[in-house]
Amino acid sequence: MPEQFRKGVLVPRLDDVAAAAGVARSTASRVMSGEATLTIREETRQRVLDAAAKLGYRPDTRARALRLKRTYALGIVVPEIDNPAFGTIIRSAQKAAIERRYSLFISLADKDQPDTALYRRLVEGKGVDGVLVTTISDPGLVDELRRRSIKHLLVNRELEGHQGSIIVDYVEATAQVVEHLVMLGHRRLAFISGPLHQYAGQKRLEGFTKGLRRCGLVPDEQLIGECNYGWAEAAEVFKRIYVASAAPPSAVCAANTTIASGMIAGARSIGLEVPDELSVISLLDSPLALMHVPAISAVQFPFEELGRLAANELIDAIENGSEMENVRLERFRIAERGSVSSLR
């Protein structure tokens, strides 16, 4: 049975701690703040700490936030949650935030109910000190953040003229994948993208054509297909491209492992062997790549670093008022597995 404080209330406040320790509320506050610079008699400090421990006191974050005009909380807005890249970003951002004594609130941007979305509450209601934005499919969000001058950082997204974003280099990575394939002797390259109205889709397409041009090849519209709905559609898209094409591709860049897996299934269904008759590479790695037969070669990006740096940069901006940079992480790696063969 928990001890009672004021009539009927079971949660101790700072006043209860102060009373139990026989000091004033302000003294108790100073002790609890933990500030080493404050001058407090050691004996007093102990008495307060003991009282707080005995009562199980925890500061009320709401009252504290009201007073300090700071919540020590960050928000991250993500479009989907069960996605390896976002999962990694969220985890590393949370870890970095916690290390700096911030909380990270994850908010799913629900397409179905954008106007009631969590972020409105979080952000407009001053529930967080800053926001990490990993989706710009709702352009209203960034606008509103800017209008309300709420610190925010675009993560794995960038916007023309926007100050404060941190990205990995989808363009260059994709271009180098193309070069890699060409070096292996491939000349007819296909590209099956994800939704092209989204950021990642656009960047990868940009990198694909850039890579071709660097190799002196011309992009062939016939070899570029868009896949909006995942695995089964990817198989169809590939078959359509393959059948329609006069000179069929010998290698395919797939936006991610789900699409790669689907199009491999499609290729098989028309009798194509992977990698012997068709090379496939995924432009984004995931655990699925290793489970696949054959294992899918894929590009790996430093998403962990991305999340960590993002959280730290945002907190720096909050605490020091420092300007936010536009950062591009150039590191990436092509993990070679069994889905690509050399034509030489």
Next chain:
Amino acid sequence: MPEQFRKGVLVPRLDDVAAAAGVARSTASRVMSGEATLTIREETRQRVLDAAAKLGYRPDTRARALRLKRTYALGIVVPEIDNPAFGTIIRSAQKAAIERRYSLFISLADKDQPDTALYRRLVEGKGVDGVLVTTISDPGLVDELRRRSIKHLLVNRELEGHQGSIIVDYVEATAQVVEHLVMLGHRRLAFISGPLHQYAGQKRLEGFTKGLRRCGLVPDEQLIGECNYGWAEAAEVFKRIYVASAAPPSAVCAANTTIASGMIAGARSIGLEVPDELSVISLLDSPLALMHVPAISAVQFPFEELGRLAANELIDAIENGSEMENVRLERFRIAERGSVSSLR
């Protein structure tokens, strides 16, 4: 350039709205509350609303929470985020919460830093009105929630003697999978579980042995293997079981699709054909099941309903003080795909 209110401050408060509308703060508050029962002259109401709109006023959730002793926010503690079951639960819980005008804060329970975990802050600091708990691997959390009498509901978890949990029926589903396999003529069934110290692992093992007994079969310890670390380990575990066993299994229940995929790879590496020489079924479905060759038969649970009911039950308890129930959702479905064959 945003308009200024009090000196140097750019965010309008209720006082600013009231001043702009020429009414008292309390009147503005009443209008903004939207309570239909309050008697307010229509003309006044319009004036306040107009002022609020013009200034872009949003109530400060921190101040409101402090005053009301209610945050209209829920927390959900999840062990991992990129997992199809948790993803679905989170999405549906968030949707249900938003419909009832609550926010849902997602909190990753980080094994590495349990004591700094978000939930402490959320919960102890009164940041939420209630908590959905989807992991009990840290037993301290539930204890503390109970001690502080914070409303909480176990989701997809249950605890001896705990009031308030909502689960799907892993035990019965697994038992019926076993019966299904036996009906198909299988007699030697293996089970490759996930971590057995976790809730789901225990329940599935319980269901596995229960199913065998119902069919008059005795569980064979030799045919039960534990897989803690995913795909590659699953292959090893299966091979170990298969080789060591005097009478090898003709069918395997795998805890999830990752384990199923891994053990199929292991089976292939020792020359076994799936499903011709070995049937495999996953006790939990995921998108991977369809991408696999052969597609993996798997059990589907109503996780969407689970999340929705959980949020609603928690909110009911918060608002009406209603007692929380222990609910078991009995629905599930075996999705038959290509990884199981009949011996008849």
Next chain:
DNA sequence: TTGAAAGCGTTACCAC
């Protein structure tokens, strides 16, 4: 129908 004022739990300024 509207206004004044108290109070939620905290921090920080200013006295002592």
Next chain:
DNA sequence: GTGGTAACGCTTTCAA
């Protein structure tokens, strides 16, 4: 070194 007190932005009771 410590205590009293105002203030953060809101809701709600009580009075007018």
